[in-house]
Amino acid sequence: MYMSRIFLVALFLSVSVSAFSWGLTGHRIVAEIAQMNLKKSAQKELKKIIGKETLAWWSNWPDFIKSDTTWKHAEPWHYVNVKPGLSKEDFIAALKELPGKNLYSQLYETMAQVKDRSLSQEQRQVALRFLIHLVGDLHQPLHVGHADDLGGNRIVVYWFDRKTNLHSLWDTWLLDNQQYSYTEYARLLNIASEEQMKAWSAGTIEDWLYESHLMAEQIYASAKMEEKLGYQYNFRYVKMMEEQLLKGGVRLATLLNRVL
Numbered sequence: 001m002y003m004s005r006i007f008l009v010a011l012f013l014s015v016s017v018s019a020f021s022w023g024l025t026g027h028r029i030v031a032e033i034a035q036m037n038l039k040k041s042a043q044k045e046l047k048k049i050i051g052k053e054t055l056a057w058w059s060n061w062p063d064f065i066k067s068d069t070t071w072k073h074a075e076p077w078h079y080v081n082v083k084p085g086l087s088k089e090d091f092i093a094a095l096k097e098l099p100g101k102n103l104y105s106q107l108y109e110t111m112a113q114v115k116d117r118s119l120s121q122e123q124r125q126v127a128l129r130f131l132i133h134l135v136g137d138l139h140q141p142l143h144v145g146h147a148d149d150l151g152g153n154r155i156v157v158y159w160f161d162r163k164t165n166l167h168s169l170w171d172t173w174l175l176d177n178q179q180y181s182y183t184e185y186a187r188l189l190n191i192a193s194e195e196q197m198k199a200w201s202a203g204t205i206e207d208w209l210y211e212s213h214l215m216a217e218q219i220y221a222s223a224k225m226e227e228k229l230g231y232q233y234n235f236r237y238v239k240m241m242e243e244q245l246l247k248g249g250v251r252l253a254t255l256l257n258r259v260l
């Protein structure tokens, strides 16, 4: 009992101070919205891979395994860093030249693995967990940020009285400030028209990354080091954040409907 409490406290602390991707709630919202928008055929195939388990249930697993050294190699999969000020064409060229595995390469790789019926169920499960998670990360703008400040991790800001950084603010604090559970938020956000959903799903992964990158530039330009942020910042950005969560969910559904 005592040990498990310590473990829970440690888990909570590591989750709340880590700054790697949408917090727990953000990933679950994206996953839940995707689940709500799956086609029948995709639902059927999904059952073969994860049974009755939900996408939201698995959406944070790629962050949890960061404490397991055998998964150390997967840490760079959660983001891409690209130089600021590039045209879309140059941005896409830069993505293709990034060394090693990263968010961009792994989105394609995990999609191919989920699609591949010759792989074992376990292999497809792992790929699916990453795909759910990485589509979420792709829609957190600061996962497509600058290398020199580690996607905003080095930009210290205050969220009300809490000392944090720009990346964590976008991963967790701005979202938590709305005080919805993931199921409540997913239900509230999942009201896009068919037409809107089609428009969001029409682009490519490269388009979506560029869109996040442009938002990241806007976010960078609007926060100063050590700045105290609160209600005004919330008002300014809550719509952008919510739209990113919804787009993430709709696009994850589109990708899963394609590969499942």
Ligand SMILES: [Zn+2]
Pocket (backbone or CB within 6 Å): 020, 021, 022, 062, 063, 078, 133, 137
């Ligand atoms: Zn992540």
